[in-house]
Every structure is written in C-alpha cells, then in structure tokens.
Amino acid sequence: MSDRDDELAAKLVHLRGEGLEKGDPLALPLTLTSMYHLPGDPAPGVPGYGRAENPTWEALEAALSLIEDAPALAFPSGMAAISAALFAVVKAGDRIVIPTDGYYTTRLLADRFLAKLGVTVVTRPTLDMARGGFEGVALVFLETPSNPGLDVCDLAGLCEAVRAAGGVSIVDNTTMTPFGQRPLELGADVVVASDTKAPGGHSDVLMGHVASRDAAFMEEVAAWRKLAGGIPGPFEAWMLHRSLETLPLRFERMCDSAEVIAARLAEHPAVRNLRYPGLADDPAHLMAKAQMTRFGFLIGLELESADAAERFINGCGLLAAATSFGGVHSSAERRARWGDDVAEGFVRLSVGTEPVEALWAALDAALRG
Incomplete structure (x- = not known):
C-alpha cells in the first residue's frame, strides 16, 4: 500500500x-432500538426515530468517510446504495448512460x-x-474494472467530460475499495460500493455505501434513505464496522x-484469454497502472467449455462455488450462467486470504483434473 493508505489504515x-x-x-x-426517549419537542441533534438515526450507523459512516475522504452514508446492500444515488439525481425526461458490461443488476434496475x-x-x-x-x-454510471470482464476505462478523462457536459458521474468502486482506487480524487462526483464484498470480507453481511463531497447531493441521498426506508440494520452496521478495521490487511x-x-x-496450458490488470500484457494494464494503487484480487480466466469451468470450480478444495466476491475464502463462478456477455467457459476468480502456495497448488490440481 502507499504511504497514504498506510496512514489511513492506522487511523x-x-x-x-x-x-x-x-x-x-x-x-x-x-x-438496537427503534425509539428514543424524546419528551417535549424534537431538538436538533437529538435522535428521534430508528429509521432516521442510529449511533451504530454513525460510527460506521465515520469510518467509511475516513477511508473515502468524503461524507458517506451506509445502506443495507450495494444495490440499495446504487438505487439511492440514482434516485437522488435522476428525474423524468433525463437521459442516463450505464455500462453494458458492468454489474448486471444496475442495468436491470x-x-x-x-x-x-x-x-x-x-x-x-x-x-x-x-x-x-x-x-x-x-x-453517467461507470464501473472500472468492469465486472466481470475487468476492462478499465479512463476515470479522470470520462468524469471531466461528463462534468463539462453538465452531467453527474457515479462510479461503482466495489471491485477495488478505497485502498485500490480513489474515484473521487480522479474527478468522480459520487462513489457507490457494495460493502458486502471485500469491506465485509467474511460473506456474512449485506451492506453498501454512497460517498460524495457534494453536500446538496448527500442531503438528497439522506432524504431518500429516510423516506424510502432503505436503512441498514444496526447489527449489520456493527459487523461491517468491525470488518473495516482489517480491510487494509486483507486487501493487501x-x-x-x-x-x-x-x-x-x-x-x-488449460487457461485461455486470461484477464488481470496487473499483467504487463493485459489490455488494461497501462490505464490501471495510471489510476489504481493496486491491481485488485479478481482474475478472469476462460476454460475450454462450460463443463471444464464447472469441473474446475467444483473440483478445487480451496474454492467456494458461489456468486459474489471479496471474501477471505477464495471463490469462483461461471458468469455466463447469469447471462453476462462472456464465453461459456469464463470464470471469475476471487482470490482470498489463503496462503498463496497452498491456494496455487489447489488451483493447479483442479485445472489439471
């Protein structure tokens, strides 16, 4: 990690x-409360109702704000965060741009x-x-590296062009976390992320967040959360807060x-068309090197067929056959099963925290069948 990331991790x-x-x-x-002791008239700064305030959320949001270097609001899932960001901006008659090869649920929404x-x-x-x-x-909604293809776009250039045209840029930074990429510093107006992934890290909590330095936008996001009711549970917020303290270690x-x-x-010999931005010959390498502080933990690999991909995933003792990514357990899935525009044998591999030589031995054995 960079010196700045080390400083953030310590703080x-x-x-x-x-x-x-x-x-x-x-x-x-x-x-854990839905109500607060509230005699007399409401007063500024005094909690009134559990849908609007909770001290556990506030502590989590302080931690998220620290690592984003921007005000942040927590949500009960990544899609809840994305929904809030979209509905805080978009109105009838607007035109928006979304990637064809990003997380498919955003397109469905x-x-x-x-x-x-x-x-x-x-x-x-x-x-x-x-x-x-x-x-x-x-x-304009951006996701880079794209999920699952791992293509990388020029965040600084795109965000500048969007702003010059009078639009708002929202970047989904789920795959990288603030310790791998900092979209707000590259010119993005808004960052959204699924904290279900690496920030939570243990495959036991659904959470997300929105971060932005635009105070008016964040007021709208907070109003959307309060009025629509898309609030995080305090226990889930507590779990994510606990996990965040080890995120820098796990991510590294x-x-x-x-x-x-x-x-x-x-x-x-069993692998075709490998994608990883950290490889010097990957098409995304130069752009990734310019705007990312790490190259991430996701790898895209193509095997000869869907059957070969399933045999690899199910035959590896150190892989969890599951959707999602970013956990301490390495995991993999064949993304074509969800309709992603990838080859039938394409596997998205999420590398966990297992000792690397033990993990490699298991992967190699499964590939050789």
Whole structure:
C-alpha cells in the first residue's frame, strides 16, 4: 500500500478511540432500538426515530468517510446504495448512460424501473463510454474494472467530460475499495460500493455505501434513505464496522496473492484469454497502472467449455462455488450462467486470504483434473 493508505489504515484502527471518556468501551457498542426517549419537542441533534438515526450507523459512516475522504452514508446492500444515488439525481425526461458490461443488476434496475418513469437509458461498453459524447446526459454510471470482464476505462478523462457536459458521474468502486482506487480524487462526483464484498470480507453481511463531497447531493441521498426506508440494520452496521478495521490487511494480502496467481495462470496450458490488470500484457494494464494503487484480487480466466469451468470450480478444495466476491475464502463462478456477455467457459476468480502456495497448488490440481 502507499504511504497514504498506510496512514489511513492506522487511523481507521484508532478512529473509535478518539474522544472516548474514561470507562467508555473501546469496542463499538451495538445500539438496537427503534425509539428514543424524546419528551417535549424534537431538538436538533437529538435522535428521534430508528429509521432516521442510529449511533451504530454513525460510527460506521465515520469510518467509511475516513477511508473515502468524503461524507458517506451506509445502506443495507450495494444495490440499495446504487438505487439511492440514482434516485437522488435522476428525474423524468433525463437521459442516463450505464455500462453494458458492468454489474448486471444496475442495468436491470434502470431498464425495469427508471425507464418506466420516463428516463431514457443508454448503454455503452466500458471501453466505449465516451463514444457519442455526453451532451444532454444527466448521469453517467461507470464501473472500472468492469465486472466481470475487468476492462478499465479512463476515470479522470470520462468524469471531466461528463462534468463539462453538465452531467453527474457515479462510479461503482466495489471491485477495488478505497485502498485500490480513489474515484473521487480522479474527478468522480459520487462513489457507490457494495460493502458486502471485500469491506465485509467474511460473506456474512449485506451492506453498501454512497460517498460524495457534494453536500446538496448527500442531503438528497439522506432524504431518500429516510423516506424510502432503505436503512441498514444496526447489527449489520456493527459487523461491517468491525470488518473495516482489517480491510487494509486483507486487501493487501488478496492483491499480493492475485498478482502471483495471475502470472502463473497466464502460463497454464488449460487457461485461455486470461484477464488481470496487473499483467504487463493485459489490455488494461497501462490505464490501471495510471489510476489504481493496486491491481485488485479478481482474475478472469476462460476454460475450454462450460463443463471444464464447472469441473474446475467444483473440483478445487480451496474454492467456494458461489456468486459474489471479496471474501477471505477464495471463490469462483461461471458468469455466463447469469447471462453476462462472456464465453461459456469464463470464470471469475476471487482470490482470498489463503496462503498463496497452498491456494496455487489447489488451483493447479483442479485445472489439471
């Protein structure tokens, strides 16, 4: 990690301890309540109702704000965060651009619901997001590296072009976390992420967040959460807060291992069309090197057929056969089963925190069958 990331990681571990009074618990307390003691008229800064305020959320949001270097709001899933960001901006008659090769649920949300509200939804591949320009576009949604193909687009250039055209840029940074890529510093207006993935890290919690330095936008997002009711549970917020403190360690280990394994997979006779931005000959490498601080823990590999992919996944003792990614357990899935525009034998491999040599031995054995 960079010196700045090291500094953030240190502050993250000690953030809870700042301002504690003698005798206060060092660990974050879990506040489970729907009501607060509220005699008389409401007062500014005094909690009133569980749909609007919770101290556990606030502690989590302070940690998320620290690592994003921007105000952040927590949500009960990544899609809840994406929905809030979209509905805070988009209105009837607007035109928005969404990637064809990003997370498919974002496209489904736009096609099934935003389109019915009079929003024109335009889709473009990640590598061609600028084609056609952004004049008359209210919002551009970006995801880089793309999921699952791992194409990388020029965030700084695209965000500048969107802003010049009068639009808002939203970047899904789920695959990288703030310790691998910082979209707000590259010019993005808004960052969204599924914290279900690496920030949670243990495959036991659904959470997400929105971050932005635009105060008016964040007020709209907060209003959407309060009025629509898409609020995080306090226990889930507590779990994510606990996991965040080890995110820098886990992310660094996962990225280190992915770099080793990707290089070996590139030479493996069973593997075709390997994608990993950290490889010097990957089409995304130069752009990734310019805008990412790490190359991530996701690897795309193509095997000869769907059957070969399933045999590999199910035959590896150190792979969880599951959707999602970013956990301490390495996992893999054949993405064509969800309708992604990839080869039938394409596998998205998420490298976990297992010792790298043990993981490689298991992967190699499964590939050789």
